[in-house]
Amino acid sequence: MKKINPFLKSKIMGWLFVIVPTLLIALFYFYPMVEAFKLSLSSGKGNNLSFVGLANYKRLFSDPVFINALKNTLLFLIVQVPVMVILAIFFSVLLNNKALKLKGLFRTIVFLPSVTSLVAYSIVFKYLFSNDGIINKILLSLNILQEPMAWLSDAFWAKIVIIIAITWRWTGYNMIFFLSALQNIDPEIYEAADVDGASAGKKFFNITVPLLKPVILFTTITSTIGTLQLFDEPMNITQGGPGDATTTISQYIYNLSFKYTPDFGYAAAVSYAIVALVVILSILQTRLGGRDEKKSK
Amino acid sequence: MKRNRNKTIATYVFLVIMSIVFAFPFYFLIVSATNSSIDVTNGRMLPGGELFNNLKNIFSQTAMTSALKNSAVVALFQTILALLIGSAAGYGFEIYRSKGKDIVFNIILLSMMVPFAAIMIPLFRLFGKMSSISPMIGINSYASIFLPYIATAFLIFYFRQNTKMFPKELLEAGRIDGVSEVGLFFKIYMPTMKTTYAAAAIITFMNSWNNYIWPLVVVQSTEKQTVPLLISQLGSSYSPDYGMIMAAVLVATIPTLVIFFVLQKQFVAGMLGANK
Numbered sequence: 001m002k003k004i005n006p007f008l009k010s011k012i013m014g015w016l017f018v019i020v021p022t023l024l025i026a027l028f029y030f031y032p033m034v035e036a037f038k039l040s041l042s043s044g045k046g047n048n049l050s051f052v053g054l055a056n057y058k059r060l061f062s063d064p065v066f067i068n069a070l071k072n073t074l075l076f077l078i079v080q081v082p083v084m085v086i087l088a089i090f091f092s093v094l095l096n097n098k099a100l101k102l103k104g105l106f107r108t109i110v111f112l113p114s115v116t117s118l119v120a121y122s123i124v125f126k127y128l129f130s131n132d133g134i135i136n137k138i139l140l141s142l143n144i145l146q147e148p149m150a151w152l153s154d155a156f157w158a159k160i161v162i163i164i165a166i167t168w169r170w171t172g173y174n175m176i177f178f179l180s181a182l183q184n185i186d187p188e189i190y191e192a193a194d195v196d197g198a199s200a201g202k203k204f205f206n207i208t209v210p211l212l213k214p215v216i217l218f219t220t221i222t223s224t225i226g227t228l229q230l231f232d233e234p235m236n237i238t239q240g241g242p243g244d245a246t247t248t249i250s251q252y253i254y255n256l257s258f259k260y261t262p263d264f265g266y267a268a269a270v271s272y273a274i275v276a277l278v279v280i281l282s283i284l285q286t287r288l289g290g291r292d293e294k295k296s297k
Numbered sequence: 298m299k300r301n302r303n304k305t306i307a308t309y310v311f312l313v314i315m316s317i318v319f320a321f322p323f324y325f326l327i328v329s330a331t332n333s334s335i336d337v338t339n340g341r342m343l344p345g346g347e348l349f350n351n352l353k354n355i356f357s358q359t360a361m362t363s364a365l366k367n368s369a370v371v372a373l374f375q376t377i378l379a380l381l382i383g384s385a386a387g388y389g390f391e392i393y394r395s396k397g398k399d400i401v402f403n404i405i406l407l408s409m410m411v412p413f414a415a416i417m418i419p420l421f422r423l424f425g426k427m428s429s430i431s432p433m434i435g436i437n438s439y440a441s442i443f444l445p446y447i448a449t450a451f452l453i454f455y456f457r458q459n460t461k462m463f464p465k466e467l468l469e470a471g472r473i474d475g476v477s478e479v480g481l482f483f484k485i486y487m488p489t490m491k492t493t494y495a496a497a498a499i500i501t502f503m504n505s506w507n508n509y510i511w512p513l514v515v516v517q518s519t520e521k522q523t524v525p526l527l528i529s530q531l532g533s534s535y536s537p538d539y540g541m542i543m544a545a546v547l548v549a550t551i552p553t554l555v556i557f558f559v560l561q562k563q564f565v566a567g568m569l570g571a572n573k
Contacts, residue, residue: 014393021386024448032416117507123532271415
């Protein structure tokens with residue numbers, strides 16, 4: 001029997017391992033992306049679609065519901081991501097202190113929310129902040145409020161509740177990445193700084209923050225992508241209300257496709273707005289992060 | 298010295314207050330699950346004796362039993378298939394490394410940037426077409442809930458990263474012993490990488506158990522409802538039975554809490570896998 005060239009054999013074997021996963025990724029990610037783009041160039045009810053060119057994209061700019069959903073999503077992004085990342089860094093620095101007692105317990109408590117399902121915690125927050133909910137009762141009994149606050153039916157406070165909820169859920173998750181990075185920092189760097197008489201603040205800003213930069217970049221980008229896709233929380237805490245005050249882009253896509261008379265073409269155009277945002281913001285953040293890194297070198 | 302001590306006290310005070318804030322929703326959840334709806338509305342903040350009653354109500358008045366079963370079936374299939382596919386790919390890309398494969402790998406990584414909302418509609422239409430092939434893989438089937446997640450760039454990347462630390466001499470030794478190339482993967486790689494698989498399994502199971510948006514789109518009957526769909530529906534009812542709903546939320550949360558506390562190390566390892 002003729003022996004197969006071992007080099008060729010190894011080549012074939014390698015592709016054998018990766019071919020099925022590659023095809024599945026193509027089928028479930030790239031094919032839908034292409035389809036969504038094709039859909040975004042057509043319009044019609046349900047499956048009766050006809051080609052309309054860029055009309056759906058033009059419609060985006062004059063659609064008040066879309067503009068509002070975009071504003072809400074960006075607001076959540078701009079307020080929530082920095083607050084959470086800063087809080088996560090702060091916690092990780094405090095809880096990385098070896099002399100601190102009960103640090104394991106504190107870490108677990110801050111991390112525990114990230115174990116809960118998004119729907120489950122959203123429902124808990126919905127009831128915490130309802131009109132006759134416990135938050136109102138506590139604030140009334142402390143005389144901070146004189147009458148119950150309608151948190152979820154007030155356009156401003158409903159947004160705040162969503163931001164508080166997301167921050168509660170994800171701060172501990174991000175803290176873990178910072179803790180793991182801090183544990184990799186050589187303690188001698190700090191000892192050297194102590195010898196030089198550096199203050200705690202100086203050590204934090206001149207040593208810790210620059211060393212954490214890659215993790216800051218990573219958590220900021222993943223949180224940005226996550227927030228741009230925000231869906232479960234507004235859906236289950238406020239149903240996007242009051243009015244459209246907390247409706248996000250993902251929720252609008254869902255509504256356009258499955259709640260109202262399906263308009264898949266326009267919904268696909270809206271979804272490309274998220275794609276555009278993800279790409280633009282990721283590039284922007286990588287650029288900013290990269291430039292700062294060069295500067296600090 | 299005194300300034301240092303004050304600082305330590307301030308740190309503890311801050312951490313204790315933050316711990317109360319972070320733990321409070323859990324306390325509220327557990328206490329509410331043990332109280333009647335009226336007690337919850339009245340703001341009772343102490344454990345009550347209604348837990349068993351609330352649990353009885355969930356299982357008799359809602360589709361919780363089938364929801365738990367559905368979520369378990371979906372999570373099981375999703376975890377097994379995603380691990381098999383993700384690890385085979387990660388192994389293939391790293392062990393049989395080539396220029397062509399590296400290009401394919403980088404293209405796969407791009408799929409991590411794809412927002413789910415952007416592919417949701419085409420996926421829904423794809424499974425609509427699959428319905429005509431077989432209802433087993435069409436809309437409202439178990440398969441339709443987990444199939445989009447069985448090949449993920451995250452797991453392929455995760456396994457490839459971990460394979461870098463896999464001792465390749467083991468494969469050479471296996472080849473000398475006459476083990477086939479496929480056999481090397483199943484008989485040598487898999488058992489050696491047990492902890493890598495454990496961490497990946499936890500993350501995949503959790504993602505599946507907690508998934509909401511796609512099941513919401515693709516599940517169209519109460520019999521196929523998963524746990525998040527059921528509790529979301531309960532949470533939006535007009536005359537909510539708070540005690541029962543909170544007991545349902547607790548039932549939905551307990552599996553993930555148990556996994557976390559039992560397998561804390563693998564859990565965190567799986568999470569950090571993305572950042573190695």
